[in-house]
Amino acid sequence: MTRFILLPFTFFMLLSFASYASEETYQFETDAQSSMFFELTKELRCPMCQNQNIADSDAMIAADLRRKVYQLVNEGQSREQIIDYMKQRYGDFVYYQPPVNATTVWLWLLPVIFVLLGIVLVVRSRQQKPVTQDKAKLEAAEKLLEEDK
Incomplete structure (x- = not known):
């Protein structure tokens, strides 16, 4: 009977030594x-x-x-x-x-290129507002103001 009680303790002791071996x-x-x-x-x-x-x-x-x-x-x-x-x-x-060599130059350049491309697109989109739409909206607002008078 005592063998069956000691058997699990022996097993756990062997496992604990195995963990030290892997360190x-x-x-x-x-x-x-x-x-x-x-x-x-x-x-x-x-x-x-x-x-x-x-x-x-x-x-x-x-x-x-x-x-x-x-x-x-x-x-x-x-x-x-x-x-x-x-x-x-x-x-x-x-x-x-x-x-930095011929195969890895893109790792260094692509982030810079993407940032510059983004800046160019943002600046260009702000500069290219359609003037005709702004004039049409302004004329429509002026007409509304004149009607209210």
């Missing part, structure tokens, strides 16, 4: 390495998730990227070297600040 801990020699690691994991985008960095993502590839960043930081590579490595392997998408 990632990273040990660094210096605080500078630690801060660079956490900054990079916030700046690198998960290739699988949409608009989520690898620090916050639960995807397996994000965990792999965190481990790779940890390895490269411990090897003493610079921030730019790590970013270049990730961009070379996963493309410009992995970095939140895409470079």
